[in-house]
Amino acid sequence: MSKLSKKNLLLISLMLFSMFFGAGNLIFPPLLGQMSGTKLIFSLAGFLLSAVGLPILAVAVVAKADGLQKLASRVNKKFAIVFTLLIYLSIGPFLGIPRAASLSFTMGISPFLDKSVNSSFLPLFVYSLCFFSVAFWLSINPTKLVDRFGKILTPSILLLIATIFIASFFNPIGGFSSALGEYRNTPLLKGFLDGYMTMDAIAALNFGIVIALVLKSKGVSDDKLSYYTIKAGAFAGLFLTIIYLILSYLGACAQTRFGSSENGAQILTNIVSYLFNHNGLIILGLIFMLACLTTCVGLITSCSEYFSKLVPRVSYKSWVTLISISSMLFANFGLSKILKISVPILTAIYPMAIVLIILPFAHRYFKGYNSVYSATMLFTAIFSISDSLNQVGLNMPFLKYLPLSKEGLAWTFPAIVGILVGFIYGEITSKKDLKLKNSSLNVTE
Structure with a gap:
């Protein structure tokens, strides 16, 4: 069978949505709504461009390239191996998975515990043991994720969020206030930067392998994998857009009643406390736990699939076990320590991921020169790594002279320069090769 039914396409789209929709996706939109107020439409447009557009583009690019490593090999074969490995490790067992698990404890369990109990290591350990036992069970058979996510977990998340949204109409929270800070003058750019910080484009580079596996289990032929992966990504993007609209609207309404809050959580x-009293914390805790669980399962599955192909002697089940255990151990370091480590690492690799996502769409315009991929990646890496080092205390004063450096986008101008340098080099070398070819033909004649 090469054709996928509409029902299965919907379920796979819901599965992909739930894999994307983690705790960070819950936190950013309400804060954006609070800060942008009456300029919500503009800031939300920028947010959707980077928080939905980039991840869906990543799904499409990886699907067309037949995997992340093949896509990265356009830069260099050695780079492809190192970069792919770094992506899977950072978004997987070393940072991404432990961070999500730890955050679900912070939002779902910690608020209900006494301060003396919270100060102990035991609650987080017990919770992470239970959390990763469930994640292991869900990950061990990835072909069943469509039914478990699409029919149970994702609808549960959507129902809980819809409950909050509907309740806000019966018990209005408040009206929109004036925009604050950077949202007042540049709401579109600020919204884009907020969406950029969700880091979903990195996760999208990983999830393609899971979607392909599930599609094959449904009987989709290899020549149709790319088509249905992109289609599922588009529908997942639609669901993300709807949820972001709801969450940002709630955040915008909250400003006039509660004032400014430090974060989306x-x-x-x-x-939820205003709408449902103490029961609201239970609803919110469930949303965070389910959102973090589905994201972790998606990451465990994709990482295990990749490593089982990289090291065939170790089975998929063994990799699921290893990644689940290692992630559980890292999760017990606590959220603050994980965030302290993860931010600079993601700052270094995320711009490289974005470049790898965007360049294929301009492939024919720069004639597919590998030099464009290589030069752009080199220039981007130098400045994204420098920005990362700057965050850990190693002063990089030259960064402040670059456009958008204050916004964390110091790498963008060097990336553009890299494209130009790579294209010029490609043109020069191609002309030389053409001359050599013509001269060799003349000699032969």
Whole structure:
């Protein structure tokens, strides 16, 4: 069978949505809504461009390239191996998975515990043991994720969020206030930067392998994998857009009633407490735990699939076991320590991932020169790594002279320069090769 039914396409789209939709996706939109107020439409447009557009583009690019490593090999074969490995490790067992698990404990369990109990290591250890036992069970058979995610977990998340949204109409939270800070003058750019910080484009580079596996289990032929992966990605993007609209709207309404909050988690806590009293914390805790669980399962599955192909002697089940155990151990370092480590590492690799996602769409315009991929990646890496080092205390004063450096986008101008340098080099070398070819033909004649 090469054709996928509409029902299965919907279920796979819901599965992909739930894999994307983690705790960070819950936190950013309410804060954006609170800060942008009456300029919500503009900031949300920028947010959707980077938080939905980039990840869906990544799904499409990886599907067309037949995998992340093949896509990265356009830069260099050695780079492809190192970069792919770094992506899977960072978004997987070393940072991404432990961070999500630890955050689900912070939002779902910690608020209900006494301070003396919270100070102990035992609650987080017990929770992470239970959390990763469930994640292991869900990950061990990836072909069943469509039914478990699409029919149970994702609808549960959507139902809980819809409950909050509907309740806000019966018990209005408040009206929109004036925009604050950078949202007042540059709401579109600020929204884009907020969406950029969700880091979903990196996760999207990983998830393609899971979607392909599930599609094959449904009987889709290899020549149709790319088509249905892109289609599922588009529908997942639609679901993400709807949820972001709801969450940002709730955040915008919260400003006039609760004032400014430090983060999206606090905004959501205020909203659910107002709408449902103490029961609201239970609803919010369930949303965070389910969202983090589905994301972790998606990451465990994709990482295990990749490593089982990289090291065939170790089975998929063994990799699921190893990644689940290692992620559980890292999760017990606590959220603050994980965030301290993860931010600079993601700052270094995320711009490289974006370049790898965007360049294929301009492939024919720069005649597919590998030199464009290589030069752009080199220039981007130098400045993204420098920005990362700057964050850990190693002063890189030259960064402040680059456009958009204050916004964390110091790498963008060097990337453009890299494209130009790579294209010029490609043109020069191609002309030389053509001359050599013509001269060799003349000699032969």
